[in-house]
Amino acid sequence: MTAAELAIDPDLELVRRAQTGDVEAFGDLVERNRRAVFRAALAAVGSPAEADDVTQDAFVTAFQKLGGFRGDSSFKTWLLAIAWRKAIDRRKSVTRWMQRLAAPQVTESGDERDPMQALASDARSPEDTLVTADLQRRLRPLIASLPQKLRDALLLAGSGDHSYEEIGQILQIPIGTVKWRVSEARKVLKQKLAAIGYTNVR
Amino acid sequence: MSADFDKAIDRAVREMLDVEPAADLRGRVMDRIARRGAGRRPAWISKIGWVAVPLAAAAVLVLALVLPSRQTPQRPVTVAHVETTRPSVPATEKSAAGLEQRPSSPNPRTRPVARPQVPERQALTAAAGADVDAAGANITVIEALAGPASIAVGRLAEPPAPALSSIEPAPMHVEALEIPALSQTPRERREE
Numbered sequence: 001m002t003a004a005e006l007a008i009d010p011d012l013e014l015v016r017r018a019q020t021g022d023v024e025a026f027g028d029l030v031e032r033n034r035r036a037v038f039r040a041a042l043a044a045v046g047s048p049a050e051a052d053d054v055t056q057d058a059f060v061t062a063f064q065k066l067g068g069f070r071g072d073s074s075f076k077t078w079l080l081a082i083a084w085r086k087a088i089d090r091r092k093s094v095t096r097w098m099q100r101l102a103a104p105q106v107t108e109s110g111d112e113r114d115p116m117q118a119l120a121s122d123a124r125s126p127e128d129t130l131v132t133a134d135l136q137r138r139l140r141p142l143i144a145s146l147p148q149k150l151r152d153a154l155l156l157a158g159s160g161d162h163s164y165e166e167i168g169q170i171l172q173i174p175i176g177t178v179k180w181r182v183s184e185a186r187k188v189l190k191q192k193l194a195a196i197g198y199t200n201v202r
Numbered sequence: 203m204s205a206d207f208d209k210a211i212d213r214a215v216r217e218m219l220d221v222e223p224a225a226d227l228r229g230r231v232m233d234r235i236a237r238r239g240a241g242r243r244p245a246w247i248s249k250i251g252w253v254a255v256p257l258a259a260a261a262v263l264v265l266a267l268v269l270p271s272r273q274t275p276q277r278p279v280t281v282a283h284v285e286t287t288r289p290s291v292p293a294t295e296k297s298a299a300g301l302e303q304r305p306s307s308p309n310p311r312t313r314p315v316a317r318p319q320v321p322e323r324q325a326l327t328a329a330a331g332a333d334v335d336a337a338g339a340n341i342t343v344i345e346a347l348a349g350p351a352s353i354a355v356g357r358l359a360e361p362p363a364p365a366l367s368s369i370e371p372a373p374m375h376v377e378a379l380e381i382p383a384l385s386q387t388p389r390e391r392r393e394e
Contacts, residue, residue, distance in 0.1 A: 034228065060234050060235060136214055140218060190207055
C-alpha cells in the first residue's frame with residue numbers, strides 16, 4: 001500500500017487488515033465512519049431510531065461484503081452507498097407504512113406528522129446569528145416538505161459530511177445533477193418563503 | 203438577503219441532521235458480526251460448496267446417462283418359437299402359387315431350454331399371440347448381434363461436364379400448312 005493510496009483513502013489500511021480477518025480493524029472503521037453513515041441514513045429516513053437501525057445494518061452488510069471491496073472508490077463512499085440503499089429500502093418498506101398507519105404520530109392539533117417533520121421540529125434550537133429564529137422555525141418544515149429527490153440532495157450536501165462527488169456516487173447520479181437538485185431545492189424553499197411573506201427573497 | 207437565506211437554509215439543514223449516533227453503535231455492530239460469525243460456516247466452506255454442489259450434480263447426471271448404456275448386459279435374446287397349426291396346402295397348390303417348401307433341416311442355434319426360464323418364456327409367449335401352446339412351445343435362443351460394421355462411403359465421382367457444342371438444339375422443321383380457300387362468303391355459309 002503506497003502513501004498515495006493512503007492519502008486518497010485514509011481507511012484503506014484498516015480495510016486491508018479487516019479483509020484479512022482483523023475484526024478490531026473493522027471496529028475502528030465503524031468508529032471512524034459512524035457519524036457520516038448515521039447522518040446519511042437520517043437524511044433518508046428522517047427518524048434517529050430508524051437511522052440507527054439502518055446504520056447498524058449497513059456496517060454488518062459492509063463487513064460481509066468487505067471481500068468484494070476493490071478500492072475503486074473510497075471505503076467511505078462505498079460504505080455510504082450501502083447505507084443509502086438500506087435507508088431507501090427502509091423508507092419504501094411496506095412495514096414502515098403499516099406501522100405508521102397503525103400508530104400515527106399525532107400533533108397537538110390532531111394532524112399526522114411526517115417523521116421528517118418531527119425531526120425538523122425536534123432539532124435543537126438554532127443559534128440565531130444572521131437570521132431570525134422565526135425564519136429558522138419556518139424553514140425546517142419547508143425542507144421536510146420538499147420533493148424527496150431535492151430533499152435528499154439538499155440534506156446530504158448541507159450536512160457538510162459529504163462532497164458533491166460522494167453524493168453523486170451515493171445517489172448514483174452525475175455530479176451535475178446533484179448540484180442542480182441542491183440549487184433547485186434552494187430555489188423552491190425561497191419561493192415558499194416568499195409565499196409566506198418573507199420579502200427580498202431571490 | 204439571498205445569501206442570508208442560503209445561510210439560513212444551510213443552518214436549518216445542519217440542525218435537522220445534528221443528531222449524534224449512539225455511543226454504543228460500535229459495540230452493537232461488533233456483537234451482531236460476532237453473532238453472525240458464530241452461526242455461520244467459514245467462508246471457504248461456502249465457496250467450496252458453490253463449486254462442489256454443481257459439480258456433484260453434473261457428475262451424477264453424467265453417470266446416470268452413461269452407466270445404463272454401458273451396463274446393459276448383452277444377453278442373448280430369447281424368443282418363443284411358436285408352433286401353430288396351419289391348414290395343409292397340397293404340394294401342387296404350393297408350386298402353383300409360387301411357394302417353395304423350406305428345407306426341414308433343424309436350426310443349429312435352436313436348442314431346448316430348461317424349465318427355470320419359464321417366466322420369461324411366458325412373457326414372450328403372451329406377446330406372441332393367443333394361439334400359442336405354452337406347454338409345447340420351443341425356445342429359440344438368438345445370440346446377441348454384433349455391432350454393424352463401419353460403412354465407408356467413397357467419394358462420388360463427378361460426371362464429366364458436357365461439351366457445350368453438344369447442347370446445340372436440333373434444327374427445327376416446320377411442316378407447311380395447307381389452307382384451302384373458302385368457296386362461300388360468310389353470309390352464304392350462315393344461310394346454308
